[in-house]
Amino acid sequence: MDLKLLYDLQEVEAEQKDIQVQRQNSQAVLELKRIKRKFEEKKRIYLDLNSAAAQIKADLDAFPERIQQTELRLQEEQKAIYSSEITSARALAAREAQVAACQQKLAELSALHLAYMGEAQQKADQLDLIKKEMESLYREFRQKKAAALQQENVYQSRINALAEKQAALIEALCPEDLDWFRREEKSHSGRPISRMTANMVCGHCHRMVTSSLYKRVKGKNLCSCEHCGRILFIDD
Numbered sequence: 001m002d003l004k005l006l007y008d009l010q011e012v013e014a015e016q017k018d019i020q021v022q023r024q025n026s027q028a029v030l031e032l033k034r035i036k037r038k039f040e041e042k043k044r045i046y047l048d049l050n051s052a053a054a055q056i057k058a059d060l061d062a063f064p065e066r067i068q069q070t071e072l073r074l075q076e077e078q079k080a081i082y083s084s085e086i087t088s089a090r091a092l093a094a095r096e097a098q099v100a101a102c103q104q105k106l107a108e109l110s111a112l113h114l115a116y117m118g119e120a121q122q123k124a125d126q127l128d129l130i131k132k133e134m135e136s137l138y139r140e141f142r143q144k145k146a147a148a149l150q151q152e153n154v155y156q157s158r159i160n161a162l163a164e165k166q167a168a169l170i171e172a173l174c175p176e177d178l179d180w181f182r183r184e185e186k187s188h189s190g191r192p193i194s195r196m197t198a199n200m201v202c203g204h205c206h207r208m209v210t211s212s213l214y215k216r217v218k219g220k221n222l223c224s225c226e227h228c229g230r231i232l233f234i235d236d
């Protein structure tokens with residue numbers, strides 16, 4: 001079994017996994033995600049505000065007609081008072097009460113109209129502010145995205161170089177060795193092989209092995225570390 005080749009493959013594949021993790025957790029990517037989340041939050045607020053503003057606008061649009069109708073009624077009541085139709089004092093009092101009610105209603109309507117206009121203006125200001133915040137977040141996103149792309153290119157070239165190395169190693173290995181490695185890596189978190197140092201220390205768990213084990217490994221026997229169970233080899 002070519003433990004040296006398998007060890008190199010193991011290290012290349014471990015580095016590939018590391019890069020993928022680094023890539024996903026890179027500052028630039030996390031920052032982009034943060035900006036995107038913030039943008040989505042603002043967008044949600046914007047849409048809610050926008051529908052509230054639309055409702056207020058619809059209510060506002062109804063005011064001129066409501067005011068006009070009340071004004072017409074007022075005119076009619078006033079006309080009736082000055083016409084010769086009314087003969088009794090009671091009927092006159094009733095008409096006058098109607099006029100007062102219409103005037104009261106008009107005053108209420110115009111106060112309400114003002115309040116609605118104020119609210120509409122407030123909503124428009126809020127919408128404007130959120131829109132500006134969204135625009136600024138978008139600009140920030142664009143800038144950070146350019147930086148993230150640059151970093152992604154660096155990752156990509158490392159990933160490509162490692163993929164080439166991996167392919168060459170797999171090509172050089174005999175299929176039985178590779179099958180063995182694929183089986184073993186599952187139970188040893190991707191690293192079934194350990195390179196032993198000249199001073200008899202396991203490269204994986206950094207503990208010393210016995211001299212008899214060292215001799216057996218040196219004699220090219222397939223042995224595993226007494227401590228971590230990895231297959232040992234000496235790179236000579």
Ligand SMILES: [Zn+2]
Nearest residue numbers: 202205225228
């Ligand atoms: Zn070990």
